[in-house]
Amino acid sequence: MSSTVPAPAPRVQTHAGRRSYFLGKLLLTVCAAAAPLLVLHGVLLLRQKAADEDAAVLTLRTRVARARLSLDTAFTRIDGMLQFLAARPELQALDGPGCGQLIAGIATVDPLLANIGAVDLDGNLLCLSARPQAPKRNYRDAPWFAGAEAATAQGRHHLSRPYMGDVSRKLMINVVAPLRDPAGRRIGMLAAAIDLQRLALGPLGTEGMPEGSVVALLDGEGRVLGRDPLLPDLGERRLPARVQEASLQARDGTFRQVSNAGVASTYAFTDLAHHGLRVGALTPDHEVAARSEQAFRRSALALLLVAGCGLAAAVWAARRLSAPLQSLAASARAQAGGATDVRADEGLPGEFGTLAAEFNAMLDARNAGEASRRAQAAAEAASQAKSTFLAHMSHEIRTPMNAILGLADLTLRTELSPRQRGYLDKLKIAADTLLELIDRVLDFSRLEAGKLELVPAPFVLYELLGRIGAMVGEAAQRQGLALQFVVAPEVPQRLVGDGPRLGQVLLNLCSNAIKFTEAGAVVVRVDCVRAEPSSAQLRFSVTDSGIGLSADEIARLFQPFVQADASTARRYGGTGLGLVISRQLVEAMGGTIEVASTPGRGSTFCFSLRLEREHVEPSSTPEASGASGDAGAGAAAVAALRGRRVLLVEDNDVSRLVAAELLVEVAGMQVTMAATGEEALQALDAGGIDVVLMDVQLATMDGCETARRIRAQARHARLPIIAVTAHTLALDRERCLAAGMDDCLGKPFEPARLLQTLARQLARGPVRTLDS
Structure with missing residues (x-):
C-alpha cells in the first residue's frame, strides 16, 4: 500500500x-x-x-476579329454600291440633274454613310445625295481630292484620310471609285462619305470592354482613320512608332507595351487585307488587374x-x-x-x-x-x-x-x-x-x-428507406457507385418500432459501405424471416463490393474509437464510433449485428429485428402518409407566418442576430427582441405578441422560470411558447414542457424546422391552460 x-x-x-x-x-x-x-x-x-489576363487577351482578339469582319463587310458593301451607281447612264453621261435624282436619299440605306456625291475630273460637283439640287462647287482643293484622283487614275478605289465634312460638320473618310463613260474613259469620281462617329459606335465600339479600352481603324502606315472613344480631331494622329513596329512583328497579333506615360497595355491587331487597312485594340493592364484585385478583396x-x-x-x-x-x-x-x-x-x-x-x-x-x-x-x-x-x-x-x-x-x-x-x-x-x-x-x-431510451412509434418502411437513400445517394453517385434497395414482397410496410434509431443504424452501415467502396455497388436488402399476424421478424443487410475485412480486423471492428486499420482512418477518416453505436442500438432493439467479409471482395453487415405490425383501417394506404405533403411545407409555413409578431428571447448577440434575420427576411415576421427574462415580461406587458421563442439558458432568470411567470398570468395562458436549447437530452425537453412551454427545439436548429414549428404552434387550436 x-x-x-x-x-x-x-x-x-x-x-x-x-x-x-x-x-x-x-x-x-x-x-x-x-x-x-x-x-x-x-x-x-x-x-x-x-485566367483574367488570358480572358482579356481573348476579348481583345475577339473584338478586333469582330470589328474586322464588320468593316470588311461594310466596305465591300459600299464598294459594291459605288460600282452599281457608276454603271448607271446618268453618271456615265455626267448628267447633274439626273445624277441628283438617282442618288437622292440613297445614303440612308447604310448606317455608316453620311453622303454620296459625284465630281468631274476638274473637281466640279455634279450631285450630292444630301442635296439633290447641288450648288456649284469645286472640290479640287478638298483634302481628299488629290489622293483620290491619283488612285482612280490607276483604276483603284481610294480610302481617304479623315476630314471635316462641309455639309454634316462631322469627321468623315471617303471611299472613292472612278467614273467612266460607256467607252471606258475616266470622266470623274464617285465618292461615299463615311461618318466616323457612326463607325466608332458600330464596328469599332468598346461597349463591354474594361475602362480605358480603345478600338481603332488604321491605314497601313499607322494613321488613325477612326476610333472609339471618338476624338474631336484625328488630324494626323498616328500610332507610336514602337507600337506600330511591335504590331507588325507580333506573330499572333497580340503583345504588351508600355506607353510614354508609363501605362502598360495589351494590344491586338488584325488586317483588312482587301482594303489595305488594319484594326487595332488595347486594354490597360491595370484595369484587368483591378478586377482580380476586387475579387481578391471580396x-x-x-x-x-x-x-x-x-x-x-x-x-x-x-x-x-x-x-x-x-x-x-x-x-x-x-x-x-x-x-x-x-x-x-x-x-x-x-x-x-x-x-x-x-x-x-x-x-x-x-x-x-x-x-x-x-x-x-x-x-x-x-x-x-x-x-x-x-x-x-x-x-x-x-x-x-x-x-x-x-x-x-x-x-x-x-x-x-x-x-x-x-x-x-x-x-x-x-x-x-x-x-x-x-x-x-x-x-x-x-x-x-444506459440512458438512451427507445421510443416505439408507427413508421412506413419505404419512407424510412427513401430518407436514407436521399441522405447517402449523392455520396454514392459522386463515387460512381450503384445504390440499390431491395425489399422482399412479403415484408410489411407499416410497422411499429423506433424508426429513427433503425434508420440511424442503416444510415451508419450505408455510409461506411459507400466510404470503403471504390467501384461496384452497395445493396440494402430487407427480407421477412418469419411473419405473424401481429409482428414480423425482418432481416436487414447492407452488402458492398469494397475493400473487405480480415478476421483480425473484424475482431477489432466494434471497439470504441478504433477502426479496422490505422491506415483506414488516415485514408477514409471517421471516428470509429459509428459501428459501436450501431451494434449497441441493434442489441437494445433485441437483435445482433453480424459481419461476413473477404479482403478485397467486399463485406455484408446484417441483423434481424422483431417489429410489431401497425393495424390501420382498410382505407389507409402507405401513399396516404407519403412525403408528398411535405413538398410545400416550407412555403406554407412562410405564408402562415408573414406579418405575425414573435418575441425572441435570447441573450447571445450573434444567435439573436441570426434568428432575427431568418424570421424577418425569410418568414416576413415582426420581431421584438429581449436579452433577459425580465425584458421578455416587459415586452409581453406591451401586448401584441403572437408567439414567444424562448432560449432556455438565460443569464439571470432562465427560460423555464420566465415561462412559468408568463403562464401565471391568465391573459397569456393561450400564448404559444417554444423553447430553444443547446442541451439535447430528453430530460431537458421534459423540463421545458413542465415549465409551461409548448414545444422544444435544439440548437443549432434547421431554418425550415424552426419556421414549421412556429407555423404549427400558431395554427393549432386552443392551447392548454395551467390546470389542464
Missing part, C-alpha cells in the same frame, strides 16, 4: 501544466483548418489572375470573417470550459496534497456545480472510511462527470455552431460569387460533420450510461 502513496504527485504537476489545454487545442485546430484554406485561397487567386474578407468567427468561438468556448475545470483541478490538487478539509466549489456554473457536488460527496465517503461506498461513489462520479462534461461541451459548442451555421445560411441567401458560395458550402459541410461527431459521442455516452 505504501508504494502507491507518491502517485498523486506527478498528476498534480501534469494538471498544473495544462491550464491552457482547451484554448491551445481549439486554437490549434482552428489554425490547422484555416492554414490549408489560406494556401488554397492564394493558389486560386493566382490562377484567377492568370474573397479575402469572407475568409477572414469565417476565420475570425472560428477563432472567437474557440477562445470563448475554451474560456468557458477551462475556468470551472481549473477550479475543480485546484481542489483535487489540494486533496492530493493532504488537505482533506478543502472542498470543491459547488457554486460553479451549470453541470460543473453538479460535478463539484459529486466530487465533494466522493471525498466525504473517503474521509468516513467507507471503502466500498467510496469506490461506488467514485465510479458514479466518474460516469456522471463524463456525461456532464460531454453534455456541457455539447451545449457550449452548439451555441456558437448555431451562430456559424445561421450566418452561413443567411450569407448563402445573398448575392455571392461562385467561389464564395463554394467556400460557404464547404463551411456548412464541415460544421454539419462536427455536429454529427458531437451527436455520436453523446449517443455513445448515453448508451454506456
Whole structure:
C-alpha cells in the first residue's frame, strides 16, 4: 500500500501544466483548418489572375476579329454600291440633274454613310445625295481630292484620310471609285462619305470592354482613320512608332507595351487585307488587374470573417470550459496534497456545480472510511462527470455552431460569387460533420450510461428507406457507385418500432459501405424471416463490393474509437464510433449485428429485428402518409407566418442576430427582441405578441422560470411558447414542457424546422391552460 502513496504527485504537476489545454487545442485546430484554406485561397487567386489576363487577351482578339469582319463587310458593301451607281447612264453621261435624282436619299440605306456625291475630273460637283439640287462647287482643293484622283487614275478605289465634312460638320473618310463613260474613259469620281462617329459606335465600339479600352481603324502606315472613344480631331494622329513596329512583328497579333506615360497595355491587331487597312485594340493592364484585385478583396474578407468567427468561438468556448475545470483541478490538487478539509466549489456554473457536488460527496465517503461506498461513489462520479462534461461541451459548442451555421445560411441567401458560395458550402459541410461527431459521442455516452431510451412509434418502411437513400445517394453517385434497395414482397410496410434509431443504424452501415467502396455497388436488402399476424421478424443487410475485412480486423471492428486499420482512418477518416453505436442500438432493439467479409471482395453487415405490425383501417394506404405533403411545407409555413409578431428571447448577440434575420427576411415576421427574462415580461406587458421563442439558458432568470411567470398570468395562458436549447437530452425537453412551454427545439436548429414549428404552434387550436 505504501508504494502507491507518491502517485498523486506527478498528476498534480501534469494538471498544473495544462491550464491552457482547451484554448491551445481549439486554437490549434482552428489554425490547422484555416492554414490549408489560406494556401488554397492564394493558389486560386493566382490562377484567377492568370485566367483574367488570358480572358482579356481573348476579348481583345475577339473584338478586333469582330470589328474586322464588320468593316470588311461594310466596305465591300459600299464598294459594291459605288460600282452599281457608276454603271448607271446618268453618271456615265455626267448628267447633274439626273445624277441628283438617282442618288437622292440613297445614303440612308447604310448606317455608316453620311453622303454620296459625284465630281468631274476638274473637281466640279455634279450631285450630292444630301442635296439633290447641288450648288456649284469645286472640290479640287478638298483634302481628299488629290489622293483620290491619283488612285482612280490607276483604276483603284481610294480610302481617304479623315476630314471635316462641309455639309454634316462631322469627321468623315471617303471611299472613292472612278467614273467612266460607256467607252471606258475616266470622266470623274464617285465618292461615299463615311461618318466616323457612326463607325466608332458600330464596328469599332468598346461597349463591354474594361475602362480605358480603345478600338481603332488604321491605314497601313499607322494613321488613325477612326476610333472609339471618338476624338474631336484625328488630324494626323498616328500610332507610336514602337507600337506600330511591335504590331507588325507580333506573330499572333497580340503583345504588351508600355506607353510614354508609363501605362502598360495589351494590344491586338488584325488586317483588312482587301482594303489595305488594319484594326487595332488595347486594354490597360491595370484595369484587368483591378478586377482580380476586387475579387481578391471580396474573397479575402469572407475568409477572414469565417476565420475570425472560428477563432472567437474557440477562445470563448475554451474560456468557458477551462475556468470551472481549473477550479475543480485546484481542489483535487489540494486533496492530493493532504488537505482533506478543502472542498470543491459547488457554486460553479451549470453541470460543473453538479460535478463539484459529486466530487465533494466522493471525498466525504473517503474521509468516513467507507471503502466500498467510496469506490461506488467514485465510479458514479466518474460516469456522471463524463456525461456532464460531454453534455456541457455539447451545449457550449452548439451555441456558437448555431451562430456559424445561421450566418452561413443567411450569407448563402445573398448575392455571392461562385467561389464564395463554394467556400460557404464547404463551411456548412464541415460544421454539419462536427455536429454529427458531437451527436455520436453523446449517443455513445448515453448508451454506456444506459440512458438512451427507445421510443416505439408507427413508421412506413419505404419512407424510412427513401430518407436514407436521399441522405447517402449523392455520396454514392459522386463515387460512381450503384445504390440499390431491395425489399422482399412479403415484408410489411407499416410497422411499429423506433424508426429513427433503425434508420440511424442503416444510415451508419450505408455510409461506411459507400466510404470503403471504390467501384461496384452497395445493396440494402430487407427480407421477412418469419411473419405473424401481429409482428414480423425482418432481416436487414447492407452488402458492398469494397475493400473487405480480415478476421483480425473484424475482431477489432466494434471497439470504441478504433477502426479496422490505422491506415483506414488516415485514408477514409471517421471516428470509429459509428459501428459501436450501431451494434449497441441493434442489441437494445433485441437483435445482433453480424459481419461476413473477404479482403478485397467486399463485406455484408446484417441483423434481424422483431417489429410489431401497425393495424390501420382498410382505407389507409402507405401513399396516404407519403412525403408528398411535405413538398410545400416550407412555403406554407412562410405564408402562415408573414406579418405575425414573435418575441425572441435570447441573450447571445450573434444567435439573436441570426434568428432575427431568418424570421424577418425569410418568414416576413415582426420581431421584438429581449436579452433577459425580465425584458421578455416587459415586452409581453406591451401586448401584441403572437408567439414567444424562448432560449432556455438565460443569464439571470432562465427560460423555464420566465415561462412559468408568463403562464401565471391568465391573459397569456393561450400564448404559444417554444423553447430553444443547446442541451439535447430528453430530460431537458421534459423540463421545458413542465415549465409551461409548448414545444422544444435544439440548437443549432434547421431554418425550415424552426419556421414549421412556429407555423404549427400558431395554427393549432386552443392551447392548454395551467390546470389542464
